Amino acid sequence: MTRSLLAGASALVLVCLPTTAIHAQTQTPAARQTPAAGDQPATDQGAADQGSSSTTDAAPADDDKQAPIPFEGGQLTITQPEQDGEKVLAYDGKPLASNYDVYFDKVVKVGGVNVALVDVGDGGNQCGPAKVIVWKPEGGTVQTTTVEQDECGAPPAAVSDNAIYFVPYLLPGESRPALQWSPTDGLTTSGNLSYMPEPGTDWKDVDPSKYQNIIDAFHNEAVYKAAQKLLGDTMPDMATSLLVGGGTEKTASGAFYASGCVPHDCGGNDGFMAVDPAKQTLYFARQGDKPEPDAWPPVTTWPADVKEALDKALGN
DSSP, X not given: XXXXXXXXXXXXXXXXXXXXXXXXXXXXXXXXXXXXXXXXXXXXXXXXXXXXXXXXXXXXXGGGOOOOEEETTEEEEEEOSSTTSXXXXXXXXXXXXXXXXXXXXXXXXXXTEEEEEEEEEOOOTTOOOEEEXXXXXXXXXXXXXXXXXXXXXXXXXXXXXXXXXXXXXXXXTOEEEEEEEETTTEXXXXXXXXEOOBTTOOGGGOOGGGOSSGGGGGGBHHHXXXXXXXXXXXXXXXXXXXXXXXXXXXXXXXOEEEEEEOTTOTTTSEEEEEEETTTTEEEEEEEOSSSSOEEESXXXXXXXXXXXXXXXXXXX
């Protein structure tokens, strides 16, 4: 519920409080890729496609070929000059951006200016694209700005009449700036957001059947506080090592667990997390280039079945 409230309200809060600090939760890696309509940060109210419909969504066509998009008296095109090479976003033949995944999102109106939004990224496991903003100032030439807050792209754009807002995804323990863009002011910082678990949730509320990724367990306040005590400042790094992962499994004693890895570094930076709600205990491990993984608490204190799950998951 908190994630949905954040998605619907964050842009409005940012409009009213441009310098405030806001608490927020992360979404699971799967949700990062293609948020459902109900999870978008805001609707495109007030936006217009060249003065007609509210938005223009240009989905990829057959064979990954995308038709030209009319824009400000010219055409935006996406081509792939070389087979298996990068795709190129261009305006009337002038290159604007390139990468292996390039897709039109939509055209909106911001501050009375037509703005094209294009997703540009590396592709790959659990990493979303950056957002390229294209616009043409009155009497000027086509301009671009790229919004990319980390190696895994940018959050979805929330469009209002006068600005586009980018509310960052947060991992446990993280704080990040929320950004906004307008044709007059460019890209600026609206405020700072910090990860926050669901207030009042306890060990009895832990339900692994609802988790798309074991990182979702951090939404529980009791789990979050226990993890914070164990991991300290390394909590975001630990969560990152679990990003590429799936559902959970259960040990004989009733603890549930899952393993994962850092996007684009599977096998080189892997993580393991186990939760025992009955004993109100957490277990974490990260395997890098060292023979033995780092563990919290020390592996010598782990129950035998949880240690066995760790060895199986990380191949030790």
